[in-house]
Amino acid sequence: MASRRNLKRKSPEKYEEDGAFVFPLDELNQDLLERVLSWLPTSTFLSLSSVCKRWKSAATSPVFHSACSQIPTREPWFYMVDSSQSSHFNNQQQFVYDSAEMKWKFLNYPSNFLEEKQQNDSNLSNFLPVAASSGLLCFHNEENGEFLISNPVTSSFRKLPSLDYSNNTLCAIGMYSTQESYKVYLIFGETPNLSFRVYNSTTNNWEDSQVLSRKSSQSFSPDDDDDDEEDSQMLYFLSKCGNVVATEIQKTPCKQYSSITTTKDGQEILCFLNSSGKVVVCNFTEKHFFEYPRLLPLHNEYSIDLVECGGEIFVVVLSEFLETASLRIWKFDEKEWTWNQVLAMPAAISHEFYGKKLDINCSGSGEQLFVCISNSFDESCRYFLCNLAGNEWTELPACCRKFSCAFSFQPRIEASV
Structure with missing residues (x-):
């Protein structure tokens, strides 16, 4: 008699040529499939969502969005702003650099988004990107003071309630987001006011205006008073426009209000560069601010920018000294109250920038630092990506368009505006 084992029907074996076992995704139930898809790089899912209706339906599934939100981090995308300073929000295509796939790519708006945009608001073309956090970008319309939040991956957007600040001088805009909510910060006035x-x-509301007091600390250097007196002297900086030496830092429109936001010991922190080149640190939790001492001496000519990487604040400086150029990354030690250099671009690369009056605009995410180096004379641009952990610098391939700055964000489908 044949054994019971021999009478049992065998399932066809599913093996690749190399012997690896293969389990078809079609055999997964929908919930489990969506959890598997959530681990795909965002750009991969966007392309694979056209494979079949089942995969496409995952894009709007609450289970899929919940699974995506459980992924700790995504490799950053760098949202590019062209050298003419025109906003990409009003175009049919957005240009980004995908650090996961290491290539430039377009993000196409879906047709229903374009129709909605044309029907509901003809003034979206006046919005410029000014800040980014997690999976969201913040746009600002300087003509009427309006703000707009967008998820560049899903093309969803939302206008914030109107805010009249015509009687105040806006000097910095910041943004900080979590999985559940986000905040937009506006700094008004000039130090010390x-x-x-x-x-x-x-709450979908602007909170009442609050005053930031100037902090006095024992950790401050006794030389700070002397430094304040020097502020009244003529200052020389390489303009943020990159082509003139100005008495104060000049910034391109998209970087005019740029700042860095982070949290430290549970406190909400925003840093920005004031017009004299000092880093101003605003603590919203304790409602005070203070300034770090100047990084380079007076009468030095340089280009400077702030970046946030892994919750840490860094300053990137392109300067010239002894007939060579250097691009260095600095971090401030509040205990010692001094600047410390942490990394530098290899001299073989940075020396090429000597004497060219270049401008740098930087963005960071995790352990990656993105640097745009532009020359306004010939509109040439070069782009570098630095891995901070290993001080590894990679020059990115040239692109069909010229970009002067970038804003980093994580491509998160589940990020809600």
Whole structure:
């Protein structure tokens, strides 16, 4: 008699040529399939969502969005702003650099988004990107003071409630987001008279204006007073426009209000560069601010920018000294109250920038630092990506368009505006 084992029907074996076992995704139930898809790089899922209706339906599934939100981090995309300073928000295509696939790519707006945009608001073309956090970008219309939040991956967007600040001087815009909510910070005035307002997506309202007091600390250097007296002297900086030496830092429109936001010991922190080249640190939790001492001496000519990487604040400086150029990354030690150089671009690369009056605009995410180096004379641009952990610098391939700056964000499908 044949054994029971021999009478049992065998399932066809599923093996690749190399012997690896293969389990078809079609045999997964929908919930489990969506959890598997959530681990795909965002750009991969966007292309694979056209494979079949089942995969496409995952894009709007609450289970899929919930699974995506459980992924700790995504490799950053760098949202590019062209050298003419025109906004990409009004175009049919957005240009990004995908650090996961290490290539430039377009993000096409879906047709229904374009129709909605044309029907509901003809003034979206006036919005310029000014800040980014997690999976969201913040746009600002300087003509009427309006703000708009967008998820560049899904093309969803939302206008914030109107805010009249015509009687105040706006000097910095910042953004900080979590999985559940986001905030937009506005800094008004000039040091030492600073105030701020906060938009909270949880309440969908702008909070009342609050004053930032100047902090006095024993950790401050006794030379700070002397430094304040020097501020009244003529200052020389390489313009943020990159083509003139100005008495104060000049910034391109998209970087005019740029700042860095982070949290430290549970406190909400925003840093920005003031017109004299000092880093101003605003603590919204304790409602005070202070300034770091100047990084380079007076009468030095340089280009400077702030970046945030892994929750840490860094300053990137392109300067010239002894007939060579250097691009260095600095971090401030609040205990010692001094600047420390942490990394530098290889001299073989940075020396090429000597005497060219270049401008740098930087963005960071995780352990990656993105640097745009532009020359306004011939509109040439070069782009570098630095891995901070290993001080590894990679020059990115040239692109069909010229970009002067970038904003980093994580491509998160589940990020809600």
